[in-house]
Amino acid sequence: MHYSIQSLRCSSCGAPIEINQVKCEFCGSRLHITSFRSIPFFTDDMLREQISNNTKNSKDILDLFSRALCLLKLHVFKQAEDIYRSIITQNIENDECFFLLSVALLEGRKPFLHKKNEVDEMTRCIENAILLKPSGIYYLFYSYLIQDYYEKKGMRYKEKSDYYKTKSLELGVSEGDRKILQQFIDWEEW
């Protein structure tokens, strides 16, 4: 794993946060999980605590983002999906939101088990994420969607999965990112 504890900081005051905290010791703010890359720091019990931490009706964007990530990690896909949709309709241009909505829409199942209109929505989301911020892991996920849906069914897409896979290799995908993606989806290496 290539994570450093340094990357976990209070989103209100910037104080460093230990992995087992749910509140900031310095300012008392609720801890937010602001990126999928922080997920490995949390056990499932800590994620459940985050969710039950009476933020259910909060409209705060950090609360929403944090909550959706916990739900996604715990495979409560539909609820995570609803939250990402509501964040996106607030005109929040966040690349991770589009990426994670795409992941949530898979519902832990293989792309080829979905209907075409569902896969179309996933590819639209991942394209939005890439437009906002090109990233190796986004391209890798894109490549997986095309390979496991279009190519498995012998259908044509704009580009072949190899095209997106090459892009992901050019940008680089960390081992950590790869491992996290595997926790969200039913995915074997290919």
Ligand SMILES: [Zn+2]
């Ligand atoms: Zn703080």
